[in-house]
Every structure is written in structure tokens, then in C-alpha cells.
């Protein structure tokens with residue numbers, strides 16, 4: 001069966017199966033694992049996972065891939081195929097609940113998918129995701145660097161990196177215009193008020209050229225004076241910008257607003 005990949009859905013299919021071994025190693029797959037795969041595509045990774053873990057939930061947006069997936073998966077009874085948009089999917093309905101997210105993510109929605117999964121998918125303890133190299137670098141970027149942004153703060157508050165592997169564009173068909181990387185991370189305990197911290201972080205980075213007090217006031221989260229006082233308590237001047245604050249500082253700041 002042939003398929004015409006749909007660019008708008010980020011369809012770059014894995015054609016070099018050697019990379020599957022790297023995914024398996026970085027994901028530390030174990031027989032008792034329940035895995036969530038977002039975007040199974042033609043089912044190459046799905047089949048690899050199904051042969052090594054207890055259960056795989058695979059969520060695919062493109063229904064036209066169903067016959068290809070059925071063919072690739074054969075009669076493997078431990079795969080649940082779900083069709084829909086992973087960004088809108090009711091992940092709480094998945095039974096058994098997934099403990100790992102292992103996926104070659106659609107690049108156009110990789111950042112929101114990972115950011116949402118940090119608190120929206122509390123059963124996930126480990127991630128091993130293939131994303132654009134630039135996005136992988138952003139997840140664990142250091143404060144003050146160009147790559148550091150809202151997603152870096154959130155990922156670093158929720159998780160610690162356990163693995164990284166650059167991936168050549170030659171392993172995909174069609175070949176993408178960008179390099180990729182596999183990045184693996186393990187959940188840390190989330191701050192109890194992560195939802196509020198997330199709002200503060202989102203507002204803080206919404207206007208990169210503005211100071212933090214201005215950004216927070218613009219978002220209606222705090223007055224400029226209150227935000228400046230919270231920064232002062234952190235030993236920071238009122239003209240501090242979001243990219244200067246470390247992830248833990250955002251938790252302290254959010255609690256002081």
C-alpha cells in the first residue's frame with residue numbers, strides 16, 4: 001500500500017529501523033510498560049513498541065492511515081488505536097493508563113503536546129520523543145540563552161533529562177528540512193501550584209522585549225508594583241526580563257504575586 005505523506009500533518013515517516021533501537025534504549029522500555037504513542041503514522045514504531053511492552057495506545061489524527069496501521073500491526077492484541085487530535089484527546093479515558101510517552105512527534109504541534117502533557121497527563125512518568133533539534137534544545141535550555149523560553153521553564157520544572165540523541169534527516173521519508181533529536185526525560189514532583197506557575201510563565205515570556213512587571217501587568221496577573229516587589233524579594237531589579245530567571249525562581253515569583 002502506498003501513501004502520499006501530508007506535509008501539513010508533519011508526516012515524516014521513519015524508514016531507518018536502526019533508530020528504533022535507540023528509541024527503545026532511551027525510553028528504557030520494560031515488559032510491564034503501558035506506552036502512549038502520538039502519531040503512529042504507518043506503524044513502524046508502534047509495532048516495535050508492541051513487541052516489547054504490555055500495551056500501546058496510539059493516537060493518530062489522519063484516519064486515512066487506518067488500513068496501513070492495521071496492516072503493520074497485524075494481529076497484535078496489545079495495541080489500542082485511537083483516531084483524533086492528540087491535543088484535544090481525553091487522555092484520562094485511556095485504560096490502562098499510560099506511563100510513558102514514546103513518539104516521533106508531528107513537528108508542528110510537538111511543543112504544545114509536550115507542554116500539555118506535563119500536567120495534563122499526570123500518569124506519564126517518562127518521555128522519549130523525537131522532535132526538531134531546535135525544539136529539543138529548547139526543552140532543557142539554560143536561562144539567559146537564546147533557546148530559553150516558557151517551554152524550557154515548564155519542562156525543567158516538571159522533569160529531568162535522561163537522554164539525548166541527535167538524529168539525521170536521512171532516517172525519514174520524506175526527508176525534512178531540519179535536523180531532529182531524540183530527547184528523553186523523567187518526571188520530577190510537580191509544584192502543587194503548577195497551573196498558576198504555568199500562567200505566570202506564559203505571560204512572562206509573551207513579550208520578550210518587555211520587563212517582567214510590564215508583561216505580568218499586561219496579562220492582568222499582577223500590578224507592576226506587586227510584580228516589582230516580588231522580584232525585589234528574589235533580589236532582582238524591577239527591569240528584569242523573563243529570560244534571566246531560573247525555573248525555580250518562577251515558582252517563587254508566582255507565589256509572591
Ligand code: SAM
Pocket residue numbers: 009010011012013014015038039040041042043044045059060061062084085086087103104105106107109
Ligand atoms: N510514528 C511515525 C513514524 O515514526 O514513522 C509517524 C511520525 S510523523 C513525524 C507524525 C504523525 O503524527 C503523522 O502520522 C501525523 O499524521 C500525526 N499527527 C499530526 N498531528 C497530529 C495530532 N494533532 N494528533 C495526533 N496525530 C497527529
